[in-house]
Amino acid sequence: MAAVRSQEEGGFFAWMMAPERRGPMLVAPALIVLFVMNIFPLLWSFGLSFFNYRANRQDIPDFVGLRFYERVLTDPDVWERFQTTALIVGSSVLVQLILGFLLALMFANQFPLRRVLLMLVLAPMMLSFVSVGVFFKLYYEPTFGLLSQAVRVFTGSTYAILGSPTGAIIAIVIADAWMWAPFVMLLVLAGLVSVPKYLYEAAEIDRASWWRRFRTITFPYIRSLLLLAVLFRTIETFKLFDIVYIITEGGPGTATETIAVYTYRVAFQFFRTSQSSALAYIILFVVIVLTNLYLYAVKQREREVS
Amino acid sequence: MTIELQQLTKQFGQLTAVDAIDLEVGDGEVLCLLGPSGCGKTTTLRMIAGLEWATGGEIKLAGRVVNHLAARERNVAMSFQFYALYPSLSVAENLAYPLYAEGLSGAQIKHKVAQVARVLQLDSILNRLPGQLAEGEKQRVAVGRSIIREPNCFLFDEPLSRLDVTLREEMRGEIKEVLQGLKRATVIVTHDQLEALTMADRIAVMRAGVIEQVASPHDIFQMPENLFVAGFIGTPGMNLVSATLTDFGQNNVGTFAVEGGQTLTIAVDPAVGRLERGARVTLGIRPRNLEIVHESVADGLSSVIDMIEPMGAETLAHLNDGMHDIRVVTDWRAPLEEGDHVHVRFLPGVTHVFDAHEQAVRS
Amino acid sequence: MARIGSRPREIGKAGWGWTAFTSVVSLIYFFPVLWIILTAFKTRSDALAVPPKFFFTPTLQNFTNVFFRESITAQAAQATEFPLYFFNSIFIAGTSVFLALILGTLAAYGFSRYPLRGNDTYLFVILTTRMLPPIVVIIPIFLMFRLTGLAGSYWGIILLYTAFNIPFSVWLVKSFFDELNPEIEDAARMDGAGEKRVFFAMCLPQILAGLAATFVFGMILTWNEFIFALLLTGVETRTVPVAMARTMGGEIGVDYGLLAAIVTLFLIPIFVVTYILQNQLLRGVTFGTVKK
Numbered sequence: 001m002a003a004v005r006s007q008e009e010g011g012f013f014a015w016m017m018a019p020e021r022r023g024p025m026l027v028a029p030a031l032i033v034l035f036v037m038n039i040f041p042l043l044w045s046f047g048l049s050f051f052n053y054r055a056n057r058q059d060i061p062d063f064v065g066l067r068f069y070e071r072v073l074t075d076p077d078v079w080e081r082f083q084t085t086a087l088i089v090g091s092s093v094l095v096q097l098i099l100g101f102l103l104a105l106m107f108a109n110q111f112p113l114r115r116v117l118l119m120l121v122l123a124p125m126m127l128s129f130v131s132v133g134v135f136f137k138l139y140y141e142p143t144f145g146l147l148s149q150a151v152r153v154f155t156g157s158t159y160a161i162l163g164s165p166t167g168a169i170i171a172i173v174i175a176d177a178w179m180w181a182p183f184v185m186l187l188v189l190a191g192l193v194s195v196p197k198y199l200y201e202a203a204e205i206d207r208a209s210w211w212r213r214f215r216t217i218t219f220p221y222i223r224s225l226l227l228l229a230v231l232f233r234t235i236e237t238f239k240l241f242d243i244v245y246i247i248t249e250g251g252p253g254t255a256t257e258t259i260a261v262y263t264y265r266v267a268f269q270f271f272r273t274s275q276s277s278a279l280a281y282i283i284l285f286v287v288i289v290l291t292n293l294y295l296y297a298v299k300q301r302e303r304e305v306s
Numbered sequence: 307m308t309i310e311l312q313q314l315t316k317q318f319g320q321l322t323a324v325d326a327i328d329l330e331v332g333d334g335e336v337l338c339l340l341g342p343s344g345c346g347k348t349t350t351l352r353m354i355a356g357l358e359w360a361t362g363g364e365i366k367l368a369g370r371v372v373n374h375l376a377a378r379e380r381n382v383a384m385s386f387q388f389y390a391l392y393p394s395l396s397v398a399e400n401l402a403y404p405l406y407a408e409g410l411s412g413a414q415i416k417h418k419v420a421q422v423a424r425v426l427q428l429d430s431i432l433n434r435l436p437g438q439l440a441e442g443e444k445q446r447v448a449v450g451r452s453i454i455r456e457p458n459c460f461l462f463d464e465p466l467s468r469l470d471v472t473l474r475e476e477m478r479g480e481i482k483e484v485l486q487g488l489k490r491a492t493v494i495v496t497h498d499q500l501e502a503l504t505m506a507d508r509i510a511v512m513r514a515g516v517i518e519q520v521a522s523p524h525d526i527f528q529m530p531e532n533l534f535v536a537g538f539i540g541t542p543g544m545n546l547v548s549a550t551l552t553d554f555g556q557n558n559v560g561t562f563a564v565e566g567g568q569t570l571t572i573a574v575d576p577a578v579g580r581l582e583r584g585a586r587v588t589l590g591i592r593p594r595n596l597e598i599v600h601e602s603v604a605d606g607l608s609s610v611i612d613m614i615e616p617m618g619a620e621t622l623a624h625l626n627d628g629m630h631d632i633r634v635v636t637d638w639r640a641p642l643e644e645g646d647h648v649h650v651r652f653l654p655g656v657t658h659v660f661d662a663h664e665q666a667v668r669s
Numbered sequence: 670m671a672r673i674g675s676r677p678r679e680i681g682k683a684g685w686g687w688t689a690f691t692s693v694v695s696l697i698y699f700f701p702v703l704w705i706i707l708t709a710f711k712t713r714s715d716a717l718a719v720p721p722k723f724f725f726t727p728t729l730q731n732f733t734n735v736f737f738r739e740s741i742t743a744q745a746a747q748a749t750e751f752p753l754y755f756f757n758s759i760f761i762a763g764t765s766v767f768l769a770l771i772l773g774t775l776a777a778y779g780f781s782r783y784p785l786r787g788n789d790t791y792l793f794v795i796l797t798t799r800m801l802p803p804i805v806v807i808i809p810i811f812l813m814f815r816l817t818g819l820a821g822s823y824w825g826i827i828l829l830y831t832a833f834n835i836p837f838s839v840w841l842v843k844s845f846f847d848e849l850n851p852e853i854e855d856a857a858r859m860d861g862a863g864e865k866r867v868f869f870a871m872c873l874p875q876i877l878a879g880l881a882a883t884f885v886f887g888m889i890l891t892w893n894e895f896i897f898a899l900l901l902t903g904v905e906t907r908t909v910p911v912a913m914a915r916t917m918g919g920e921i922g923v924d925y926g927l928l929a930a931i932v933t934l935f936l937i938p939i940f941v942v943t944y945i946l947q948n949q950l951l952r953g954v955t956f957g958t959v960k961k
Contacts, residue, residue: 017864019783026779027791030772030835037832038798041809048809055812103698106691109683117691119943120699122950126939127702128893130910131932134917135705138925144717146704178701186951187959200680201357202390206451207378207407216403220394228959239802242895246914263804268900273808280805291800295793298958359679 042284049277056271068278078279080254081262088172088258089237095177096233097226100184107185108192125182133246136175140247165255168248172256175243180233187229191222194305224301231294235287259283307368307458308333309354309491315362316349316515323349325515326363331459334489337520338502341512342538347495348387350512351461354493356380367458378407383452384461387468389444391436397447398423398432404455422450425484442473446480453484459491466501478504499539503527511535533664536590542622542633544658545596547589547607554579560659562589564607566629571604572652577669578659587667590658593622593633597651598640606651607632611644625650706936708929716926731930751912751931758892758908761823765830766887770880772831773838778868780839781846782854792840799836799956803896811900821903829897834887837956841886844957845879846872879949885942886953892935909935 017025049068053061072078107118124132142148142160151159161167195218203213241260244250250257250265257265263283267276309331316324324346331337339347352358354365356377365372372380383404391400401419410418423429426446436444445465452460465481466474482505485492496502502509503523510520511534519531530536536544549562549570560574570589581587602608609625609632616622616638623642625632634650636642659667696703708716710727735751780788798806810829811820819825849872857871873880898908907915913928943950952960 022864023779023783023785026783027776027785030776030795030839031791033772033828033832034795034798034835037810037829038801038806039794041806041813044813045805045809048812055815103694106694109681109687111683111687111691112685113688113692115944115947117688117695118947119940120695120702122943122947123699123702123936123940125954126889126936126943127932128895128910128935130893130895130913131705131928131935134913134928135701135708135925135932137917139701139704144719144721146721149720178698183954186954190951190959196388196390197681198386198388198390199392201377202384202386202392203403204357204377204680205355205382205384206404208403209407212406216392216395216399225959228955232955235800239804241802241804246917260802260804263802264896267804267808268811273812276808280808283802284805287800287802287805288797291793291797294800295796295958301959357680 045277045280048274049281051274053274054271055267055273061274064274068275069281072275072278072282077254078259078262081257081259084169084255084257085238085240085259088169088176088240088256089234091169092173092176092180092237092240093230093233095173096181096184097230099177099181100186100229101188101226103181103185104188104192107189121185122182124179127179129179129242130246132175132179133243136171136243137247140171162248163252165252168252168256172240172244172247175247176237176240179243180236184229184233187225187232188222191225192218195221224297224304227297228294228301231290231297235290235294238283238287238290307491308366309459309493310366310369311350311354311363312366313363314350314353314360314365316346316353316358317361322515324353327512327515327517329510329517329520331491331493333491336485336492336494336505336507338506338509339493339495339512340499340502340509340538341497343497345512346515347497347512348463351384351463351493351495354459355382355384355461381458382461383455383457383459385448385452385463385465387464389436389448389468391439391444391447391451393436396433396435397428397439400436400447401428401432401450401454404451408455418454422454426450426480441469442477445469445473445477449481449484453488457490459493460485460488462492462494464496465494466498467496474501481505499541503539511538513538529666529668530590530658531666533588533590533660536658536660536666540592542593542635544590544592545630545632547591547630547632549587549589551578551581551583551585551587553583554581562587564589564630566627568607569604570607570652572657573654574657574659575668577667581661581667586662588660588664590660591652591656593635595653595656596632596634597653598623598634598636598642599649599651602649603651605654606649608647608649611642611646611648614642614644623648702936705929705932708925709933711926711929713924713926716929731926732934734924734927735930735934750907751909753905754907754909754912757902757906758910761826761830761906761908762888762891765827766834766884766891768827768831769834769838769887770842770884773835773883774842774873774880776835776839777842777846778872781843782851792843795836795839796956799833799840803894807897807900810897814901820901821906823906826898826901826906829901830891830894833894833897834891837887837890838883841883841952841957842876842879844952844960845876845883848960849875882946882949882953885946886949889939889942 015021050063050065051061052064103121107114138144139146140148140161142158147161148159161171199217200213203217208216239260240258241264244256244258244261245264248256250261259279263276263279266272266279311327311329313326313328314324315322315326327350329337339350341347349358353360356372356375356379360373367380367382392403395403398419401422402415405415405418419432423432426449428443428446428450431439431443436447439447445468449465466477469477478501485505494502494505506523508520508522509526511518511526513534519526519535521529526535526539530539533546537546547564549564551560552563553561558573558576558579559571560578562570564570599606607630609627609630611623612626613624614621615624619638620635621638621640621642623634623636625634625648632650642648661667709731710729711722711725712728712730715722715725780792785791814820814825819828854867854871857867862870893910895910895914898911899914902908902911909931913931916923916928946953
């Protein structure tokens with residue numbers, strides 16, 4: 001009897017590990033966790049977005065259909081936050097690109113101590129958003145802050161960069177771009193070192209000018225990586241929350257309130273749970289589109305490299 | 307315009323890649339640097355181009371020392387082993403690339419590109435990208451790009467190594483034709499002796515950073531100066547037999563005691579007479595200069611056929627008597643069987659004698 | 670005579686001159702971090718001195734304060750909990766990254782060697798969940814945790830971080846599996862190795878370095894995570910970033926020296942790891958989508 005059972009168990013194991021079931025069996029545990037912790041909550045909040053529900057009350061939610069989507073999409077506040085987000089994302093990614101690109105050019109050659117110096121430049125990326133937020137807030141502080149004190153050397157008066165809406169946005173962009181330019185640098189650097197050395201040698205023999213060499217040899221090798229960098233950083237900067245939350249808390253007024261911070265407010269300060277779910281779904285849609293574009297660019301680059 | 311190398315040396319740390327070589331390439335001359343991989347031939351070429359700096363000695367182009375000049379200031383043209391075509395540029399743009407530095411007008415550039423494209427039959431593929439080209443076409447574009455302007459000299463790094471056998475034969479002829487039209491000092495680096503023998507005016511055989519011999523293809527083949535050149539040039543390789551000189555008499559006939567007890571009496575170079583009796587020598591003879599005969603002869607050796615390799619019109623027989631491996635090339639009709647006892651006769655006047663220092667003994 | 674000294678520059682190489690230039694630029698770029706490190710060694714008054722002090726008598730007080738602070742004020746009382754927060758950060762990140770690595774490696778092997786129908790779609794969905802702003806997922810998870818009582822517990826946050834790390838692990842580890850030569854596995858099968866043996870004895874040992882890199886990058890990402898921790902950890906399970914952010918709350922008396930000491934303590938392992946894993950870094954930060 002026992003023998004039969006163990007045979008059956010063996011049979012079940014064999015059934016489980018049959019070649020055609022191996023793939024599903026291997027990926028199932030990870031997918032289940034993801035489903036429980038990510039997909040299911042998303043579906044739930046998708047459901048919530050059609051009901052009138054507030055997490056801080058005990059009312060029974062009533063079905064309101066697309067009312068919250070309508071409200072969110074027509075709310076001028078929401079559009080303003082999207083514009084703020086776009087402005088911050090756009091400027092930050094642009095600054096990251098320029099800085100990252102220049103840094104990459106600086107590290108493209110081999111020279112003594114390169115590895116050590118590279119670490120100094122990579123350090124900001126390894127910090128946490130919270131650390132960057134906390135200390136940039138200190139640097140921006142009007143009395144003790146380094147920025148203000150540096151400005152005072154020239155103007156004689158303290159400078160509160162976080163006091164004006166434009167200044168606050170610039171402050172956020174500086175902190176975020178400083179933190180993530182090394183990321184762009186890494187990508188561009190990968191492109192730069194992938195250029196076969198013999199092409200540069202041929203260009204040297206052919207007496208090509210620096211600019212022509214860059215345009216015809218170097219740039220084609222980094223073009224696809226620049227696109228990847230832009231998309232990846234756009235997706236990531238779109239999430240920008242921690243730095244804003246710590247440095248400006250969205251202020252002054254709502255000048256630096258990104259869509260992520262706004263959603264957080266709606267959900268956890270005003271407890272308009274359904275409305276925030278609807279907002280979240282709009283963000284989700286944007287990220288899906290961007291992620292798709294990103295993966296398309298990844299495939300494109302893989303084709304180029306092979 | 308000439309290329310002159312004097313005591314040229316390149317050291318990579320402790321390793322000496324090129325060891326004080328002297329070499330001269332005349333105006334309009336094609337010189338092949340031939341040698342096994344790692345012998346320093348590519349390093350030498352790259353030093354001439356200016357892509358590698360010399361750690362010692364001098365490089366002169368057209369009589370001027372150029373050691374301190376960057377590649378772009380030396381005005382040389384070079385074709386690379388991996389072609390080094392610019393992947394994002396079309397064939398026409400690749401060809402035009404070296405011309406931009408010359409400050410030519412658009413029309414002049416167009417004209418030159420068309421001219422080179424005609425010579426190398428690239429007209430139909432001018433708009434393609436390198437990635438869309440066949441190997442032979444890439445090779446042509448690489449050559450085209452190096453000949454489009456008028457440099458001091460031309461440098462080719464393993465120009466045919468990436469082509470298959472048929473294409474290689476075809477391109478060998480084409481490149482030779484193109485080179486004859488250029489009339490510039492040209493250096494070709496290759497490890498393929500057939501390439502060197504067919505394309506070069508002179509061949510420099512290199513080994514371990516040193517030039518072993520510089521001579522015309524004919525002389526390199528007929529009169530190798532040392533054992534290395536003798537063994538390196540020619541397919542199948544020259545037979546090398548260790549022996550002791552026992553006697554040297556009239557008509558330059560030498561008698562040699564071959565290892566394993568056999569005696570060989572053959573006419574050799576008169577200079578052999580100057581060697582002491584009892585001197586250790588190496589005898590060299592090419593497989594095509596041996597003749598299989600049916601009885602034992604004084605000017606030959608006896609052995610056993612170990613293996614037979616048919617090569618079409620000819621047959622290559624490996625003979626081995628336990629002491630020497632001797633290769634003989636005969637007509638394919640010769641009735642040979644593995645295991646046969648045979649005798650090979652050394653044809654007169656073609657045996658090379660190398661002394662104990664591996665140098666040819668020649669008057 | 671040979672003219673040594675004046676020689677053409679080699680392509681792709683630069684000398685000490687470039688090192689000097691790069692050092693200056695790198696140090697300027699590194700300055701905000703350097704200032705944090707300096708602040709960690711300053712006394713409270715030096716840290717906020719006007720004008721800023723570049724030269725000062727260094728003190729280790731901030732570092733001892735991280736672990737053994739006597740409660741003098743209300744602010745300081747909060748800070749005494751830092752040993753717990755350190756433990757929480759390491760325990761929570763370590764456990765969840767480890768779990769995610771196991772699940773992720775299995776899944777990565779499946780996606781790489783036994784592609785499913787719609788393999789790319791699964792991978793896309795997995796990556797999308799990672800690309801989502803945490804705020805999108807956090808609302809329902811917050812509700813879910815409240816209902817199930819997982820909020821504020823170790824299990825809740827570990828489970829969430831495991832899910833948070835799975836996409837990263839799957840993509841990164843898959844990129845390592847994809848690089849292996851499957852012929853070696855086929856050769857092992859021909860020699861009679863079973864599937865378990867192929868996986869454990871042939872594949873895993875070859876990507877061990879990659880797994881280590883995945884673990885380390887996962888640790889850094891998780892360790893630094895803020896918003897999930899902010900909403901889902903309680904007093905007992907609070908992690909360092911949340912504790913740091915909370916000390917910012919008070920209008921006066923933010924102890925920057927203490928915070929700088931914490932950041933500096935974090936930086937040491939990160940520097941070591943960055944130096945060792947420099948070649949894997951690009952792959953790590955792009956979730957394995959860009960290899961080189």
